[in-house]
Amino acid sequence: MENGHSVSNGITNGHAIKKKKENGHVITNGANGTNGNCPESSHHFLTQLFETMVSEGIDKANDRKNKIVEFKHPKELEQILDLDLKDATSDDRLLSICSDVIKYSVKTGHPRFFNQLFGGLDEYTLGGSWLTETLNTSQYTFEVAPVFILIEQCVIKKMLGLAGFDDGDGIFCPGGSISNMYALNVARYQRFPDVKLKGMHALPKICVLTSEKGHYSIKKGAAFLGIGMENVIPVKTDNQGRMSPTALETAIQECQRKEMVPYLVNATGGSTVLGAYDPLDEIATICQKYGIWLHVDGAWGASVLLSKNHKGLMKGIERADSLTWNPHKMMGANLQASVFLTKHKSVLLDAHAANAKYLFQQDKFYDVSYDTGDKSVQCGRKVDALKVWTMWKAKGDTGMAADIDNLFTCSKYLAQLVTSTEGFRLVQEPQCTNVCFWYIPKRFRGKEETQEWWQELGKVAPEIKKKMVERGTLLIGYQPDGDLVNFFRMVLSNMAVTKSDMNFVVEEIARLGSDL
Structure with a gap:
């Protein structure tokens, strides 16, 4: 005492x-x-914070009657929020600040948030996230993560089966960009094993081929791995945004004429903007002909493999060597959840193992094959599999497929609505759940569509987006694409979305653009 x-x-x-x-x-x-x-x-603080998260961060935040965002500019936010780190803060004050964090954050679970390739709030994946944070461990050895090692293996085995990689391997990665980087690295190792010990000096001049509409992470990965951005060769696409097999073979032959060695082709299963699916069967045939590793970036669109109605979009995936697949996108899992899958069983371990003796001792008393951390380029690794597993376990295969089918049903309905509503025009028929369109204000209608007309139309989407954010009623992204001026890219990944929400999208955009 x-x-x-x-x-x-x-x-x-x-x-x-x-x-x-x-x-x-x-x-x-x-x-x-x-x-x-x-x-x-x-546990007063945690109890109160939990109640705040449920009432303000879930119930209110995801109510259609409430705003998606209470937008403030950076300097305004700095004045509102007490962010400085100095003296200790009372629980009550800290809880008040946490409430402000919720108030001024974007409510990505809101049914009318369509801004990114993720969105929605599933209670089962959220529960898995909370449990993950509570147990706070690292996913590298069975010694410190026994349950999570088994859960990761369970989820990966399921996804491998859906991709047709039954005897393959996989790993959860911190995002799709890193998963694509894994592909660049393991494919290089498979073709040139000396690179692991001797580096790029032991290799001929290598190159990568990717769709001109493919994700920029391939270029970033090439820079990070010493391949060089200039050695990432873009391949032409057709008018639907799909890689042209003819253009691919021509590009491969051109690389060979320049005495370059194409070692990886990156195809896309659901592109970021148009949602395009490359013709994987034809691309696989070309890759086999030239002995090139085929990677498919399905970070966005591979989730169609869950649905018998839409898995045909990924026809030929079983012929690929590897696949990036992000459950935190179309599947609706919480951020972040990205998986790299490969049909080559040992390549992850062979390419990455450093055999750190303080972690991966071979004389442990249990089966050390369950110490999977040496397959990773990381040491400490976040447990990302649990939140995917809790969601999948709760819904089952049938429930997961139904969610995907609903997204496609709503996107098709929106495309029909855009086509039939005055002042709206589709960029193209959607292949995935990306619906891309222009809103054309009244002053543009019925006029000759000259270059100047299109240039002025390109200013419409940014103006409407500004009004969306200020009012907080709707969030949709926009961008140009090639010669196409700014258009809205509406992305459906929120499992709570309904046809009524699609009606609201068209009505709200028309309302916001009525005076432009």
Whole structure:
């Protein structure tokens, strides 16, 4: 006892910690001078924060009657939010700040958030995320993540089967860009194993071929791995945004004439803007002819493999060597959840293993084949599989397929609505759940569509987007594409979306653009 208070001593990071009881609360005084203030057994701060997250971050935030965003410019936000790190803050004050964090954040779970290739809020994946954070471990050895090792293997095995890579391997990665980087690296190792020890000096001049509409992460990965952005060769696409097999073979032959070695072709299963699916069967035939690794970036669109009605969009995927697939996109899992899959069983371990003796000892008392961390380019690795598993376990294959089918049903309905509504024009018929369109204000209608007309029309989408954000009623992205001026790219990935939401999209855009 000390002055009537109980005191216990503990050690954290080599520092003594004292705990004393005051007014029914345990006060922890650490060597860093901070005070943690929490009722014994009731966990006051966490309980209150949880209630705030549910009421404000879930119930209110995802109600169609409420705003998607309360937009403030950066300097305004800095004035509103108490972000400085200095003296300790009371629980009540910290809870108030957390409430402001929710208030001024974009509500990506809102049924009318269509801005990115992710969105929605599934209670099962959220529960998995919360459980992951509570248990706070790293996904590298069975020793520290026994359940999560098994869960990751379970989810990966399921996804491998859907892709037709039954005897393959895979790993959860921190995002689709890193998954694509894995493809660049393991394909290089498979073709040129000396690169692991001797580096690029041991290789001929290598190159990568990718769709001109493919994701920019291929260029970034090439820069990161020392291949060089100039050695990423764009391949022409057709008028639907799909890679041309004829153009691909021509590009391969041109590389060979320049004494370059094409070692990987990156095809796309659902492109970022148009949602285009490359003809994988034809591309695979060409890759086999020239002995080139075929990777498919299906970060966005591979989730159609869950649906018997739409999996045909990925026809030929079983002939690929590897696949990027992001469950946090069309499948609706919480960020982040990205998987790299390959049909080559040992290549991940062979390409990446460094055999760190302090982690991957071979004389452990359990089966060390479950220490999967050496397949990764990371050491510590976030547990990303649990939130995918909880969602899939709750819904089953049938429920997951129904979610995908609903997204396609709503996107088709929106495309029909755009086609039949005055002042709207489709960019092209959607292949995926991307619906791309222009809104044409009244002053543009019935006039000759000259170059100047199109240039002026390109200013419409940014103006309407500004009004969307300011009013907080709707969030949809826009961009140009090639010779096409700015258009709206409406992306459906929120499982809560309905046809009524599609009606609202068209009505709200017409309302916001009525005075332009």
